Amino acid sequence: MNKDAAVKDIAAPAEVKRGPAGPGKIGVLLVNLGTPDGTDYWSMRRYLKEFLSDRRVIETNRVLWWLILNGIVLTTRPSKSGEAYRAIWNEALDESPLRTITRAQAERVADALGHREEIVVDWAMRYGNPSIASRIEALTQDGCDRLLVFPLYPQYAAATTATVNDVVFDTLKTMRAQPALRTVAPYPKDPVYIDALADSIRVHLAGLDFEPDVIIASFHGLPKAYVDKGDPYQCQCMDTVDALRAALGPMGNKLKLTFQSRFGRAEWLQPYTDKTVEALAQGGVKRIAVVTPGFVADCVETLEEIAEGAKEIFLEHGGEKFSFIPCLNDSEGGIRVLVHLIERELQGWV
Helix, strand or coil, rough: HHHHHHHHHHHHHCCCCCCCCCCCCCEEEEEEECCCCCCCCCHHHHHHHHCCCCCCCCCCCCCHHHHHHHHHHHHHHHHHHHHHHHHEECCCCCCCCHHHHHHHHHHHHHHCCCCCCCCEEEEEEECCCEEEEHHHHHHCCCCCCEEEEECCCCCCCHHHCCCCCCCHHCCCCCCCCCEEEEECCCCCCCCHHHHHHHHHHHHHCCCCCCCCEEEEEEEECCCCHHCCCCCHHHHHCCCCCCHHHHHHHHHHHHHEEEEEECCCCCEECCCCCHHHHHHHHHHCCCEEEEEECCCCCHHHHHCCCCCHHHHHHHHHHHCCCEEEEEECCCHHHHHHHHHHHHHCCCCCCC
16 A cells, blocks of 8 residues: 555545434424323332422422331322222223323324424323333434423423423433423413313303302412412412403303312412312302313313312212313313414424
């Protein structure tokens, strides 16, 4: 080999792997709270351990909480929670209603956005399966170099929206080639969301054989201390109810804001849904309906705690007529809200 050839050989660059020309696909990831894989003790225990180990959810002293969680909660609560899930379990598909509905929402959103070939829609759970990390990996392997994460919570709380974003950010930390990232903001007063809620209430009440004296708008509770630290959740729930009252017109005067699903001994946001339902019945109110505007999909908190539990409380204390108004789920109005928000957040990308 002559000298010039040797120099040329040494200087030759290694082969470079090239990506596709131009921008890749856009991943849209819908994320809801989570679901156990089954109703048995160990499935419930795994789910509850992941959920209740989240520092965004439980902000108490870590050592103290570890002792309580592992010494008390995870030995007693899985069986009780399993009973609640069995009462509403989708036996046909052997899964929770939240998994069934979230999958359907993703499929219907994908259909609605089907004219845009560059958009790939997927879904995940913050706790349980499918995990956020696994779906981000799947989307990037499918060629998505941009990612819109949609925490499915109309009202922001650190224990819901923020913890979804935390896992997304932590997942991206592990990636050499990260997708560009956007997240959907909370939407407590969005007109499309409020109109969909108002329409669902009107349609549901029109099909009843009674007119409710009170319509309870029940939101998931939050420890009062979290709000005292600056969490905007309570204010955003109030914003939703105020906007919904205006959208319902005269019927809106019947709307009453409450908070459900409290856990532990600390003070949570009030008024409490169960105590309110009991007090209304004892006070002579005979007919009520309950809507849960903070949930985009029916789950154990709506189907078991409200549709069954709150109804039982109301009837046991003198009430006569009770009706639960389903979440927007994968209804036409519900999908219209999701698509509207996604298209708003994708401006500039599509």
